[in-house]
Amino acid sequence: MEALAFTFVGHALRALPSGALHWPEEHLLVVSDLHFGKSARLARRGGSLLPPYETRATLGRLDADLETTGARRVICLGDSFDDLAASDEMEPEDRLWLLRLMAGRDWLWIEGNHDPGPGTIGGSHLAERRIGRLHFRHIAASDASAEVSGHYHPKLTLAGQRRPCFLLSDPARLILPAYGTYTGGLDCGATELAALMGPDALAIATGRRCLALPYAAAAQSRPRSSSLSR
Template identity: 70%
Template sequence: MTAYSFAFADADLRALPSGALHWPAQQMLVVSDLHFGKSARLARRGGGLLPPYETRATLQRLEADLTQTQAAQVICLGDSFDDLTAETELDTADRATLLRLMAGRHWIWVEGNHDPGPAQLGGRHLTTHVEAGITFRHIAEAGASAEVSGHYHPKARLAGQSRPCFLLSLPDRLILPAYGSYTGGLACGAPALDALMGPKALAILTGQTARALPYAAAYSRPRSSSLAR
């Protein structure tokens, strides 16, 4: 699988095909919107039933990325769990896997709008984190510079198919796709995303190969898909 490399705020970054962001110089892996426990939350609240394996699938993908990059620090950009209860309901085997991945790594949980960070797990719990001049937070802020965020689950639509994507608007903004399985998304061209993207913004598609195209080419007309609830 081939990553897409780019310069951002004097840092050389790599958008991985999985939807993770790799910062080699800092030995860092960044993921957003894991939404562990989504299927359990839907079942608990009387929503649609999904196979209860999304947490395991997400952890397997995360382990593969950590093995490939040998990252020593990890930033989870919020909404790591689908709600407050999901942390306490985490399957025993999945919890053991997560703790094993955290062991020996500098792990930061950034607060999201679905959860304030998994308080019963280790690592640091922050609302924002600044590393070498780059600010990491869950939701993009108007007027921010050198900012990496998540929250919107951006998706590009090409040839009738929808695919999670990074959104890169140099020099100020990078929005990560949702890393978790079973997550919905907000289509490129939605007003909330248009307001954050500059005229030369790129959509970096995930898949077997991370490839970039102009943001305006990632949709055929403005869309209003809603985030997964």
């Protein structure tokens, strides 16, 4: 699978096919919107019943990305858990798997709208974080500069297929796709996202390989309906 190298406010970054962001110079892997425990939360609240394997599938991708990149630092950009109870309700084997991935790494949980406070799993917990020139937070700010965020689960339609995508508007912001298995998506041309993108913005499709497209072109190729899992 092919990653895509690009530069954002002077920093050399890589978009991975999984939807993770790799910053080699900082030995850093960034993921957003893992939504661990989504199926359990839906069942608890009387919603749709989904096969309870999304946490394991997401952990498998995360394990593979950490192995491939050798990252020693991880930032999870919010909505890592589908609600604050989800970290307590993880299956024991899934919890142990996550703790194994965290062991020996500098691990930061950014607060999201689904998980607006510290959970019971280790690591650091912050609302926002700056590293170098980059500002990491969950939801994009309208007046941002050098911002890396998530929240919107952007997707585009390419050759008739829906694919999660990064949205890049240098030097203002970089929006990551959702990394979790059971996450919906908001079309990249939706009003909320169009308002955040500049004239030279790019959309980077994920999949077997990452592909950069002009945002304007990606935004024009829209499905009949879009939905965002929040």
